[in-house]
Amino acid sequence: KAKLLEQHFKLRFRVDNPNDSTLTVRGLSYSLYLGTLKLTEGEYDQWFSVGPNSFKVFVVPVRTNLWPQVRPLIKLLESPDQPVPYLLDG
Structure with missing residues (x-):
């Protein structure tokens, strides 16, 4: 979902055990960067368990405001042939 001052995303995390x-x-504290721009940060406070020798995928709904960063974001997306570098810190 996207509005002018608020965008909603779903981050999918995989936890391997x-x-x-x-x-x-x-719980999980996270920050997501596109290039050097901080897209969002937050905390996920729901508990869950991952069985032995397995993994679990969970979804974290996030929202952000990209409006103050529109120009640098457009610059990142100018070259469709180039991948956009990202960093997920959790």
């Missing part, structure tokens, strides 16, 4: 016991995740 290579251990022989269940892993309990109590």
Whole structure:
């Protein structure tokens, strides 16, 4: 979803558990960057468990305001042949 001053995204995370016991995740703090622009940051505070030797995918709804960063964002997207570098810090 996108409005002028607010955009909504869904971030999909995958947590791998290579251990022989269940892993309990109590929360996640995250930051997402496109190039050097901070797209969003936040916290996910819902608990979940990942079984032994398995993985779990979960979705975090986020929202941001890209309006103050429109010019640098357009510059990142000028070359459709070039990948947009991103960093997810969690």
